[in-house]
Amino acid sequence: MICKRFLPSPELRNVIREYLTIHLIFENKAIPPPSKAYPVHPEEGIRFVVRGTLYSENPETGVIEKRPDISIFGQPAYRQNLLISHEYLLIHVRFRPGMLYKLLKIPMTEIVNQNIDASLILSNEITEIYEQLVECPDYYAMHTILNNYFLQKLKQFHNDIQPVDKIGALIFNNPQDFKLEKTATQACLSFRQFEKRFAELVGVTPKYFARVCRFYKAYELKELHQNLDWLSVAIRTGYNDYQHLVKDFKEFAGVTPKILIKEGLNNPERGVQMASDFIL
Numbered sequence: 001m002i003c004k005r006f007l008p009s010p011e012l013r014n015v016i017r018e019y020l021t022i023h024l025i026f027e028n029k030a031i032p033p034p035s036k037a038y039p040v041h042p043e044e045g046i047r048f049v050v051r052g053t054l055y056s057e058n059p060e061t062g063v064i065e066k067r068p069d070i071s072i073f074g075q076p077a078y079r080q081n082l083l084i085s086h087e088y089l090l091i092h093v094r095f096r097p098g099m100l101y102k103l104l105k106i107p108m109t110e111i112v113n114q115n116i117d118a119s120l121i122l123s124n125e126i127t128e129i130y131e132q133l134v135e136c137p138d139y140y141a142m143h144t145i146l147n148n149y150f151l152q153k154l155k156q157f158h159n160d161i162q163p164v165d166k167i168g169a170l171i172f173n174n175p176q177d178f179k180l181e182k183t184a185t186q187a188c189l190s191f192r193q194f195e196k197r198f199a200e201l202v203g204v205t206p207k208y209f210a211r212v213c214r215f216y217k218a219y220e221l222k223e224l225h226q227n228l229d230w231l232s233v234a235i236r237t238g239y240n241d242y243q244h245l246v247k248d249f250k251e252f253a254g255v256t257p258k259i260l261i262k263e264g265l266n267n268p269e270r271g272v273q274m275a276s277d278f279i280l
Contacts, residue, residue, distance in 0.1 A: 001025055002139070003269040009147040014161075015099045015154055016045075019143055020092035023051075024268055029086055036082040037263040039253035042172055042213045044100045044108065044203070046093040046118055046126075047071045050133050050142070052085035056115070059254060070118040070130045072104070074111030075203040075212075079254040084268060091133065091142060093150075097168025097209070098201035102160070103153060108203035125149075163188045168202050168209070175213035176238020180206065214238055215248040222261055230257055 006019040026033045035057070047054075047067070054067040059081055101108050104121060118126045129149050136142045164187035171178055183206060184194040198206045218237040222228060234245040246256060253260045264270075 004139075006139070006143050008143075009151065012147065012150055012154065015096060015102070016150060017094045017096050018092075019146060020094060021090070021139055021142075022092070022269055023089045023139075024084065024087070026086045026268075033084050033086060033088070034266045034268050036084075036267045036269070037253070037260060038076075038080045038082050039216075039219065039249075039260060040076045040079060040212055040251075041216045042097065042209065043076065043094060044074050044097070045072075045095045046100075047073060047115075048091045048093070048130055048133055050089040050091060050130075050136075052088035054085075054088070054090070055083040057081040057083060065115075067115050068117040070126055071115040072100070072111065072118045072121060073115045074100075074108055074113065075209070077113035079252065088268075091146070093146065097172050098165050098198075101201045102165070107200045109199055112203040164194065164197050165201065167194075167198060167206070171206060171210050172213050175210040175217065178206070178210035211248060212252065215245075215252050218245055218248075218257075219253075219260065222257070223264060226261070233257075 001024050003022045003024075004020075006021055007013065008016040008019060024033070038056075047070070049067065049069045049071075055064050056067060057064045057080060059079060064083070095103075098108075106121070129145060132145050133142050136145065167183050167187050170186070171183065180191060180194075184191050187194045187197070189197060195205055198209075202209055204212075214237055218233050218239070221237060222230070222233050225233075230245065231242050234240075234242045237245075239245045239248075249255065249257045249260060255263070
């Protein structure tokens with residue numbers, strides 16, 4: 001069983017952040033695998049469920065939906081719980097903010113919180129890639145297939161990167177430094193033009209995206225450093241105080257910070273050591 005982050009080939013790293021690969025096997029078929037708490041997070045990409053099944057549950061409505069084996073997903077807008085089968089192999093192709101738009105040429109506002117069957121947009125070619133992944137003997141062979149596919153697909157916009165296309169990554173890396181005036185200037189656009197173009201690229205406004213990124217960095221920091229107190233987490237991730245952090249946790253996770261961390265202890269991959277560094 002593994003839960004590791006693999007870097008794409010060097011030529012793709014300005015477009016694809018990582019291939020998150022998760023392979024879990026639960027031997028006791030009499031007990032359902034634990035669910036995964038999945039709060040709002042800064043993410044867009046393509047998901048391949050190579051083995052098993054994946055369902056998502058909206059904890060507010062109780063509605064459960066099966067995810068396609070190959071899905072294109074946009075910026076999440078609300079908390080979900082993920083439910084998996086006893087054997088589950090997933091490759092999460094995580095794009096850098098705004099880069100999935102370059103591949104699809106679809107305004108990302110249209111797929112916010114959506115999980116769309118990828119074959120409807122990328123046709124039979126993505127189905128063929130999926131079939132190759134299913135037959136692969138190991139994880140590295142899978143990543144080679146994905147590298148080759150995306151290298152071919154992304155040639156079409158290799159020289160079509162504008163200043164605004166880089167802003168999502170800047171906010172993702174340093175959300176605590178976000179200032180609308182500064183980022184609009186970096187994008188070489190007026191405020192109105194910048195907000196409209198950013199929403200087309202990422203799916204949400206730059207201010208909302210910065211809030212999501214800051215929240216998720218706080219969540220990840222506490223996950224990695226359980227002994228760190230919440231006030232320190234808040235300050236280190238750019239919050240004015242703990243109460244502002246609590247407000248974001250309630251909006252993006254539906255629960256308080258302490259409850260979300262407690263729920264995370266039951267995540268199905270918890271028993272697998274996540275690699276602290278990327279695997280090349």
